[in-house]
Amino acid sequence: MINRRQWLYGVGIMAGTAAQSGSVLAPSAGDPQKTQHRTLDVSEFVPTSMLQVHESHVERARFPVIDFHTHITTSASSESGVALASDRQFLGTTEELLAVMDRKHIRAMVNLTGGYEKGLDEAIARYDRAFPGRFYTFTEPCCERWKEPNYPQVQAQAIEQAHRQGARGLKILKTLGLYLRENITSGELVKIDDPRFDPMWDACGRLNMPVAIHVSDPLAFFTLTDRFNERYEELNNHPNWSFHGRDFPSNAELLEARNRVFARHPRTQFVVLHVGNFSENLANVAENLDRFPNMTMDIAARIGELGRQPRSARKFFETYQDRILFGTDATPHGDEYPQQVFNDQLYEIYYRFLETDDEFRLRSGEDPAPGAMAYLRYQSARNGSS
Ligand SMILES: [Zn+2]
Numbered sequence: 001m002i003n004r005r006q007w008l009y010g011v012g013i014m015a016g017t018a019a020q021s022g023s024v025l026a027p028s029a030g031d032p033q034k035t036q037h038r039t040l041d042v043s044e045f046v047p048t049s050m051l052q053v054h055e056s057h058v059e060r061a062r063f064p065v066i067d068f069h070t071h072i073t074t075s076a077s078s079e080s081g082v083a084l085a086s087d088r089q090f091l092g093t094t095e096e097l098l099a100v101m102d103r104k105h106i107r108a109m110v111n112l113t114g115g116y117e118k119g120l121d122e123a124i125a126r127y128d129r130a131f132p133g134r135f136y137t138f139t140e141p142c143c144e145r146w147k148e149p150n151y152p153q154v155q156a157q158a159i160e161q162a163h164r165q166g167a168r169g170l171k172i173l174k175t176l177g178l179y180l181r182e183n184i185t186s187g188e189l190v191k192i193d194d195p196r197f198d199p200m201w202d203a204c205g206r207l208n209m210p211v212a213i214h215v216s217d218p219l220a221f222f223t224l225t226d227r228f229n230e231r232y233e234e235l236n237n238h239p240n241w242s243f244h245g246r247d248f249p250s251n252a253e254l255l256e257a258r259n260r261v262f263a264r265h266p267r268t269q270f271v272v273l274h275v276g277n278f279s280e281n282l283a284n285v286a287e288n289l290d291r292f293p294n295m296t297m298d299i300a301a302r303i304g305e306l307g308r309q310p311r312s313a314r315k316f317f318e319t320y321q322d323r324i325l326f327g328t329d330a331t332p333h334g335d336e337y338p339q340q341v342f343n344d345q346l347y348e349i350y351y352r353f354l355e356t357d358d359e360f361r362l363r364s365g366e367d368p369a370p371g372a373m374a375y376l377r378y379q380s381a382r383n384g385s386s
Pocket residue numbers: 069071329385386
């Protein structure tokens with residue numbers, strides 16, 4: 001005898017339910033008529049797509065590429081998400097970077113996290129000056145000076161100094177809004193539209209330095225880490241990536257504060273990273289692009305979201321093509337963020353996504369290892385999207 005539930009499973013009607021709850025059904029060894037309910041750890045679920053569809057290999061971009069969003073250097077000393085000194089870590093040698101760039105038709109890479117002062121000098125000397133036209137480095141705010149009473153002026157002067165050093169723009173990490181606090185690592189969170197940053201935004205406008213700004217994070221990071229969370233696996237692995245609860249503002253509050261900055265500084269160009277930091281809601285990104293002529297965006301590390309709404313994404317790209325920058329979030333040896341590792345495969349994924357009509361397909365028998373296109377498209381992302 002089988003009960004109704006088992007019968008429904010048997011004819012496949014509840015198969016979706018079974019997959020969602022992380023359980024599988026397999027015939028028991030002795031009696032193929034009987035089914036046995038097993039549990040499967042979600043981290044072990046590595047399905048092979050059965051779709052028989054064409055797969056293109058795009059080894060070189062059709063046109064020369066500028067990767068607007070890379071992290072060739074990063075801060076060597078951060079605490080609670082706030083960089084506290086200018087020292088840089090150099091993640092890739094120019095030889096290894098240029099080899100991939102030449103193979104993949106990348107004319108230039110923009111190194112967003114160049115720091116300031118001495119660290120910035122070193123980054124510019126090692127990359128920008130050594131290979132003109134191939135590397136461009138951005139500066140970052142000096143958060144360790146936040147407590148100084150004249151910080152607004154100090155920071156504006158630091159931007160001018162960085163510009164003289166050769167920095168081409170300013171990078172704002174999600175530090176602003178989510179990590180930087182009144183006492184740097186303690187106290188109340190500093191708001192994105194805090195007026196103490198106004199001279200910094202204005203200095204960038206005056207010097208024609210675009211601001212590459214990352215605020216907020218994937219929407220799922222602001223909801224409970226439970227079985228309904230589409231990024232459960234990565235949040236479960238990195239609980240500190242969650243901004244749910246505690247004293248964190250909501251995603252909407254962060255974006256509203258950001259928009260007030262755009263409105264207040266119309267002469268400053270803002271490149272909003274990761275699909276306007278709201279790849280889950282392209283209608284909202286479109287609305288903001290319409291509203292703020294000083295806003296553009298990149299597509300770094302969000303193929304997972306774009307690929308799951310291919311029709312809307314295509315329309316969006318066609319409408320806003322002159323406002324969208326190519327970027328990947330490439331991080332040489334960034335093994336902690338599998339989706340961002342700088343290598344040939346990373347660029348092939350983007351080129352395939354942008355240049356072909358290929359459909360979703362996980363290669364047969366392939367572990368959805370870091371960089372697999374299907375993984376990017378379907379499973380949204382594992383990275384912390386820095
Ligand atoms: Zn990044």
